[in-house]
Amino acid sequence: MSLSVEEVRRRVAADWNGIVDVLDEKIALRSVSAEGIAGENMERSARFVADTLRKVGVDARVEQATGADGKPGAWEVIGEKIVDPDAPTVLLYAHHDVQPVPDPAEWNTDPFVGTVVGDRLFGRGSCDDGAGIAIHYGALEALGDDLGVNVKVFIEGEEEMGSPSFIPFIEAHRGEFKADVIVVADSGNWAPDIPSLTTSLRGNATCDVHVRVLGHAVHSGQYGGPILDANTVAAMLISSMYDREGNLAVPGLEGCEPIGGLERDVDELGLRADTGVVDSYELAGTGSLASRLWTKPSMTVIGFDATPVKDSFNVIAPECTFRLSVRVSPVQAPHAALEAIQVFCEEHAPFGAEVKVTMLEEGMGWAMDPDCAATKDAETAMAEAFGTAPVNMGQGGSIPFIPELQRIFPDAEVLVTGPEDPQSNAHSPNESVSVSGLEKDVVAEALLLDKLAHKPEPTNL
Structure with a gap:
């Protein structure tokens, strides 16, 4: 009983x-x-x-x-x-x-x-x-x-x-x-x-993306214009992974609606207060906040190897590396998500820059x-x-x-x-x-x- x-x-x-x-x-x-x-x-x-x-x-x-x-x-x-x-x-x-x-x-x-x-x-x-x-x-x-x-x-x-x-x-x-x-x-x-x-729970996947445009640094005044620095090319590559509304738009990345249905959406005002997001910032993406936070993939640049401002001078950076942390939808294997990002980066390298993706950690x-x-x-x-x-x-x-x-x-x-x-x-x-x-x-x-x-x-x- x-x-x-x-x-x-x-x-x-x-x-x-x-x-x-x-x-x-x-x-x-x-x-x-x-x-x-x-x-x-x-x-x-x-x-x-x-x-x-x-x-x-x-x-x-x-x-x-x-x-x-x-x-x-x-x-x-x-x-x-x-x-x-x-x-x-x-x-x-x-x-x-x-x-x-x-x-x-x-x-x-x-x-x-x-x-x-x-x-x-x-x-x-x-x-x-x-x-x-x-x-x-x-x-x-x-x-x-x-x-x-x-x-x-x-x-x-x-x-x-x-x-x-x-x-x-x-x-x-x-x-x-x-x-x-x-x-x-x-x-x-x-x-x-x-x-x-x-x-x-979303899975996690991490990779490093190396971008190379030159064999060595050159003077930005002498060659700037037709040759973009690696940092700019990397920024363009990152930007191209999103649509105009801020949704990840990498073919092969999967997402879904909240598991078991959405009983109550996440409160936007509460989210803003909890995170301290600046007043002028418009939240990226479409659909419920719950799906954007829980079951759709997200991508964050968590590291960027580039010349610090205090050490900068007038040269075109020949190469750079950035690290991506991808939160993977619970319905997708993290390795499949990394493969989709690898294919996208290598096939959509701005102006034909050399791009190499190194896969790192994965968690289902x-x-x-x-x-x-x-x-x-x-x-x-x-x-x-x-x-x-x-x-x-x-x-x-x-x-x-x-x-x-x-x-x-x-x-x-x-x-x-x-x-x-x-x-x-x-x-x-x-x-x-x-x-x-x-x-x-x-x-x-x-x-x-x-x-x-x-x-x-x-x-x-």
């Missing part, structure tokens, strides 16, 4: 101070993976998480991954709580490493002391992803002996560093990660009081199955916990390990949840999590786990 919403809410409220204590202690550990994924601070963080999970019945242990170079890697936390070999199995994911704090002076509070101001708890890792750990802990504590699914747990120690050991570690522990449903608590909600499932996107049973259960659990229907949303960024999880475990239903909201400032100064929203997130996950354990019996016709 399923637990009532009221009962789950009561149990979470009864242990709320303990859940907050877990988050406060996690923040204080300063688990900055950029300081060394194999460092003592990361091992200390992993052991704290394992100890915390053992308090709610998870047989958790700390294991150090091995990097691709054979050197000691990240400190990972894995564990399980088996209640019935015949019950469904759910893998709960979060990560215990956090972003650096380059300048504590930019914070209004001590970044490594959990501090509540109004409805928000501030601190590095408060939302990304200490709150994910707190959600898993709180949900398992609330269910206690009423837990009806088998639980496996993976709390990663290097997510903020790009998860270099992730795939080898998972491959080496396939049996310990195999599950029917995977819950990744590393994303966010539409608002502190409006829940969301993450419906899609991901799209949720909006019709699977776990999705429906999660949406119902969120609506019950928050008292309002979820507004599902995609993410324009990439979390490469999620499609890798789906690849390794193709039969698993993947749900991407999380505690962040538009005010969270993940990766930035004054990172925070909504206290009231976090409590509802805990209730929602407990309800979800309960629902996954209570499937209706098939009807005999």
Whole structure:
């Protein structure tokens, strides 16, 4: 028999101070993976998480991954709580490493002391992803002996560093990660009081484009005019990849509408306020803002090798290189997107300049199955916990390990949840999590786990 919403809410409220204590202690550990994924601070963080999970019945242990170079890697936390070999199995994911704090002076509070101001708890890792750990802990504590699914747990120690050991570690522990449903608590909600499932993630692809017009620099006064400098030619090439309205117009780049339909478009005024875009700037592209941010491809020049202004003099630059970061639609393989850009650049080089494209990193996107049973259960659990229907949303960024999880475990239903909201400032100064929203997130996950354990019996016709 399923637990009532009221009962789950009561149990979470009864242990709320303990859940907050877990988050406060996690923040204080300063688990900055950029300081060394194999460092003592990361091992200390992993052991704290394992100890915390053992308090709610998870047989958790700390294991150090091995990097691709054979050197000691990240400190990972894995564990399980088996209640019935015949019950469904759910893998709960979060990560215990956090972003650096380059300048504590930019914070209004001590970044490594959990501090509540109004409805928000501030601190590095408060939302990304200490709150994910707190959600898993709180949900398992609330269910206690009423837990009806088998639980496996993976709390990663290097997510903020790009998860270099992730795939080898998972491959080496396939049996310990195999599950029917995977819950990744590393994303966010539409608002502190409006829940969301993450419906899609764009992939990422990076390449360098080298443009060459001369064998060596020549005087701009003597030869300028018929010979354009490489920087100008590169700018023309970049510009030619867009149409007049600012849509990417590279043949072969694919896009789609928001996965599962568009429940609510992104607010333009909010976007402008969040980004600080100048008042005169008109947002590029056509279609919904949601599709432009979540499911259509985008391209950004993230680096440009050219002569600095202070070192410039009157010569025509013979060559230059720029780096493109492409956010790829969740429906397209990143390598196919890079190939499309390579063909375009080499076939549309202005004035026949030499253009060479070097492909670099690739990461696959991901799209949720909006019709699977776990999705429906999660949406119902969120609506019950928050008292309002979820507004599902995609993410324009990439979390490469999620499609890798789906690849390794193709039969698993993947749900991407999380505690962040538009005010969270993940990766930035004054990172925070909504206290009231976090409590509802805990209730929602407990309800979800309960629902996954209570499937209706098939009807005999």
